[in-house]
Amino acid sequence: MTPEFELEPGERVVLATRKHWFLFAIELLPYAVLALMPFIIPAFLLISPVLAPYASAISFTTPIGRVAVGVWLLVVWTGAWGSFTRYFLNLWVLTDRRIVDIKQRGYFNREVSSLLLSRVQDVTTDVVGLLPSMLGIGTIKVQSAGADEEFRMPGIPNPEHMRDTILGLVAQHTGASQPQTDGL
Amino acid sequence: MPDAPLQPFSAPSFVHLVAPSVGSLLGWFLVFILGCWAVYTLIAIYHWIRYSHNAAFALPAIATHLIVSLACVSYALSGTL
Numbered sequence A: 001m002t003p004e005f006e007l008e009p010g011e012r013v014v015l016a017t018r019k020h021w022f023l024f025a026i027e028l029l030p031y032a033v034l035a036l037m038p039f040i041i042p043a044f045l046l047i048s049p050v051l052a053p054y055a056s057a058i059s060f061t062t063p064i065g066r067v068a069v070g071v072w073l074l075v076v077w078t079g080a081w082g083s084f085t086r087y088f089l090n091l092w093v094l095t096d097r098r099i100v101d102i103k104q105r106g107y108f109n110r111e112v113s114s115l116l117l118s119r120v121q122d123v124t125t126d127v128v129g130l131l132p133s134m135l136g137i138g139t140i141k142v143q144s145a146g147a148d149e150e151f152r153m154p155g156i157p158n159p160e161h162m163r164d165t166i167l168g169l170v171a172q173h174t175g176a177s178q179p180q181t182d183g184l
Numbered sequence B: 001m002p003d004a005p006l007q008p009f010s011a012p013s014f015v016h017l018v019a020p021s022v023g024s025l026l027g028w029f030l031v032f033i034l035g036c037w038a039v040y041t042l043i044a045i046y047h048w049i050r051y052s053h054n055a056a057f058a059l060p061a062i063a064t065h066l067i068v069s070l071a072c073v074s075y076a077l078s079g080t081l
Helices: A021-047 A063-089 A130-135 A159-176 B013-018 B022-051 B058-076
Strands: A013-017 A091-095 A098-106 A109-116 A120-126 A137-144 A151-157
Touching (some): A013 A159, A021 A063, A063 B022, A063 B058, A091 A159, A098 A151, A137 A159
Antiparallel strands (some): A013 A091, A091 A098
């Protein structure tokens, strides 16, 4: 583990989750459309008799055409891969002592925040819409004692399971009623 | 006023030596794009290695990116400049 998120002695990871894959697939959709554009545009031009002569201008046999398409695909692919990188590096980790929210907003823009389970007062799940209900995508809001802002986990898969797990761990903590000495 | 027909303008001979050809312009364009790609890729790989928490997914993801990028670059260079 990197120094940004180190487990305390005796602490164990219970659950780690990212945004639902469907939300990532939606993020990838524009890249897929952009990647297909060089192949779709000539076909569209051929539909109209007025624009048909311009279709031959987009040729993959000329050196310039190949450079243009190759560079276009490279740029689109790199953008899509960057999007995947951000998706993968955004993570919520639930340990038996705290919830850790790792936000990778961009390159060199990273935020790691922790909320001790002993401070959790309320956990709410929010599933809105037909598709999120079918796919099990929702938001979890964790209210902490004395904190003005709540801990939000949007777009996570199976939020009810996450909520139940958090509440189970909170109940364990309340039962143990031992002071927490760890913290980030 | 001379009434001789106008002669078409011809550029001085040294201009041909200085003016870049389409091929060399494309070459520089490719170098620029590949430079940007290399910097972006290095930054992304740094983040994968630094922050992926030893995930088994990091190396395959980096390898996939490099292989697909190489295919795109190969395609771009497949024409003769």
